[in-house]
Amino acid sequence: MRRTIIKESIDLFDKKGYSKTSIQDIVDKIGATKGTFYYYFNSKQELLRDIHLSYIQDLLQEQEVILQDPNLSCKEKINKIVYLIISSIRTQGKNARVFSREMRHLEEEHIRHVNSIKREFRLNLQKVLEEGIEKGEFRSDLRSDIVIFALLGMVNRSYSWYNPDGEVTEEELVNIYMDIIVNGIKK
Structure with a gap:
C-alpha cells in the first residue's frame, strides 16, 4: 500500500x-x-520527502554500479551515467518532474538532506571527469566543476521536454549530449 x-x-x-x-x-x-x-x-510533507529521497538514492545506487566497473573508460562512465538519467525518463519521468519542480515545498531540513545526496551524485561525476583529465581522455584547460554543472543542467532539463517515444531515441539524445560535451559545437 x-x-x-x-x-x-x-x-x-x-x-x-x-x-x-x-x-x-x-x-x-x-x-x-x-x-x-x-x-x-505522518504528513504530506513526509510523503514528498520520501519521494525525493527515493528518486535520488536510486540514481545514486545505479551510478555507483557504473563507477565501480573497472572495464569502462572515464568517457564511457560519463556516457553511461548520462544514459542512466535519460533512460529513466521513460520509467521515472513523472518522478523526475516532481523531484525538480516540487522540491521548493520541502522543509529546509529535507532540502538539505536531498541536496547532500544530489551533491554526492554530482561530485562522483566530477571525479570521473577529473580522472579522465589525468588520464588524458579530456582537455585539462577547463574547470571540471563547471563542465559537470553544464552537463547535469542540460541532461536534467530533458525531463521537461524529451519524449522517449518521439522521433529521437534515448541513445541518439545521449550521443548528441556527449558529442556537445566532449567535442563542442565548433566546426
Missing part, C-alpha cells in the same frame, strides 16, 4: 502540483481512507 500511495501521489503531484493536491485527493485516488495514509506517512 505504501508503494501505491507513493506511485499515485507522484501522478497527482505531476498533474496538479504538490500544493494543489490534498491528502483527500490521494486517498480518493487509491480508494482508501485517511487513516490508511497516516498509517504509512
Whole structure:
C-alpha cells in the first residue's frame, strides 16, 4: 500500500502540483481512507520527502554500479551515467518532474538532506571527469566543476521536454549530449 500511495501521489503531484493536491485527493485516488495514509506517512510533507529521497538514492545506487566497473573508460562512465538519467525518463519521468519542480515545498531540513545526496551524485561525476583529465581522455584547460554543472543542467532539463517515444531515441539524445560535451559545437 505504501508503494501505491507513493506511485499515485507522484501522478497527482505531476498533474496538479504538490500544493494543489490534498491528502483527500490521494486517498480518493487509491480508494482508501485517511487513516490508511497516516498509517504509512505522518504528513504530506513526509510523503514528498520520501519521494525525493527515493528518486535520488536510486540514481545514486545505479551510478555507483557504473563507477565501480573497472572495464569502462572515464568517457564511457560519463556516457553511461548520462544514459542512466535519460533512460529513466521513460520509467521515472513523472518522478523526475516532481523531484525538480516540487522540491521548493520541502522543509529546509529535507532540502538539505536531498541536496547532500544530489551533491554526492554530482561530485562522483566530477571525479570521473577529473580522472579522465589525468588520464588524458579530456582537455585539462577547463574547470571540471563547471563542465559537470553544464552537463547535469542540460541532461536534467530533458525531463521537461524529451519524449522517449518521439522521433529521437534515448541513445541518439545521449550521443548528441556527449558529442556537445566532449567535442563542442565548433566546426
